[in-house]
Amino acid sequence: MVQEGLERLMDRIVLAYSGGLDTSVAIPWLAEKYGAEIVTVTMDLGQGKELDDARERALALGAVRAHVLDLRNEFARDFVLPALQAGAVYEQRYPLATALGRPLIARHLVEIARLENASVVAHGCGTEKGNDAIRIDLAVRALNPDLEVLEPLGVWDVTKQEKVAFAKKRGIPVPAGADSPYTTDVNLWGRSIEYGVLDDPWLEPPDDVYVLTRAPKDAPDLPAYVEIEFERGVPVAINGVTLSLVELISSLETIAGVHGVGRIDLLENRLGDTKSREIYEAPAGVLLHAAHNELQKYVTPRDLARLASEVGVRYADLVYNGDWYSHTREAMDALVAKVQERVTGAIRLKLFKGDHRVVGRTSPFGLYDQDRIAQSADTRPSLELRP
Incomplete structure (x- = not known):
């Protein structure tokens, strides 16, 4: 990591560019401070916003080259799916949308740095996003320990208002929402919101923090039933319609969001000894x-099911802590893959005003023998009351 105060000249820096205020002002700031050429990489992980003009915006801000990558399928296949199959839900609530995106961002920062012959990469996570900065740093080091990782917001300690002033002074368009009191992150798997009034754990989150989910009181007055089919642990269809994984996640996000399902208010254990109040929306997750x-659980023997559940807790901690690129994850993936061999069938869920519950299950590998249970009930001796 490049330390604060280090101002040596750099030939070329590859910057993860989202198009937001932080990375927009980072382009001219890095160029001015380090005398470097700035190459940007904009990655579509399913943010739901247009990235078509990201290349033009980055070049207009001073980047010498701008890469735009559609990573939605890669994100779903290589990161979301393994975490889903492992049952990785942090502290039994958070499906890890943001945390799963960071190792993918790091992977492509490293790859573009190789292509551009750059020795430094940079990202827009600073002290206010400490977890994310650590995750990217660890992932980059694991993939290429020779690369230096620069955090402009960690080196350039300024307020949001000062960043806006810096942008206006240089004629940089201030992105919509830059004046929001919240910090948000969005991808295909969900949305995270923090800061502002959410810093007070006693206060109920205001309605304006939610985008993907309808307030339960405003959800339809009739329940919805959703059938999700799996083949060897991979979700493949909704209500009988076969979909790609990206399409399936997007469809479930819409269905569940309309019914107010997927809101999470979590006081979580952050990296280190601190706690943080986080709001998440993860309808599909x-x-x-x-x-x-x-x-x-329906297709797995008790002891293996319990072992798989324990692995899910460890897997979630590993993802949250930024250790995606590790031998430990690879070993856990091997166990998870073995378990998935029998995870074929369908689950029916009922959604109603923010609530969701399983109401049906079927599988060719189910360990519940309905005929045997019925036979046992028919042959069980009756108990007669004696005088």
Whole structure:
């Protein structure tokens, strides 16, 4: 990591560019401070906003080259799916949307740095996003320990208002929402919101923090039933319609969000000894984890099911802590893959005004023998009351 106060000249820096205020002002600031060429990388992880003009915006701000990558399928296949199959839900509530995106961002920062012959990469996570900065730093080091990682917001300690002033002074358009009191992160798997009034754990989150989910009181007055089909642990269809993983996640997000499912208010243990109040929206993640967990229990013997549950806790901690690129995860993936061999079938869920529950399950590998249970009930001797 490049330390604060280090002002040596650098030939080229590869910057993860989101198009927001922080990374927009980072382009001219890095160029001015380090005398470097800035190459940007904008990655689509399913943020739901147009990135078509990201290349033009980055070049207009002074980047010498701007890469735009559609990583939605890679994110779903290589990061979301393994975490889903492992049952990785941090502190039994958070499906890890933001945390799962960081190792993918690091992977492509490293790859573009190789292509651009750059020795330094940079990102927009600073002290206010300490967890994310650590996750990217650890991932980059694991993939290429020779690269230096620069955190502009860690070196350039300024307020949001000062960043806005810096942008206006240089004629940099201030992105919409830059004056929001909240800090948000969005991808295909969910949305995180923090800061502002949310810093007070006693206060109920205001309605304006939610975007993906409807308030339960405003949800439909009739329940919805959703059937999710799995093949060897991979969700493949909703209500009989086969979909790609990205399409399936997006569809479930819409269905669950309309019914107010997927809101999470969590006082979580951050890296280190601190706690943080975080608000998450994860409509698809909540439903898919509930369905996969239920189906896996249905087809798995008790001891293996309990072991798999314990692995899920460790897997979630590993993702949260930024240790995605580790031998430990690879070993856990091997166990998880073995368990998934039988996770084939369907789960039916009922959604109603913020609530979701499993109401049906079927599998060719189910360990529940309905005929045997019925036979046992028919042959069980009756108890007669004696005078």
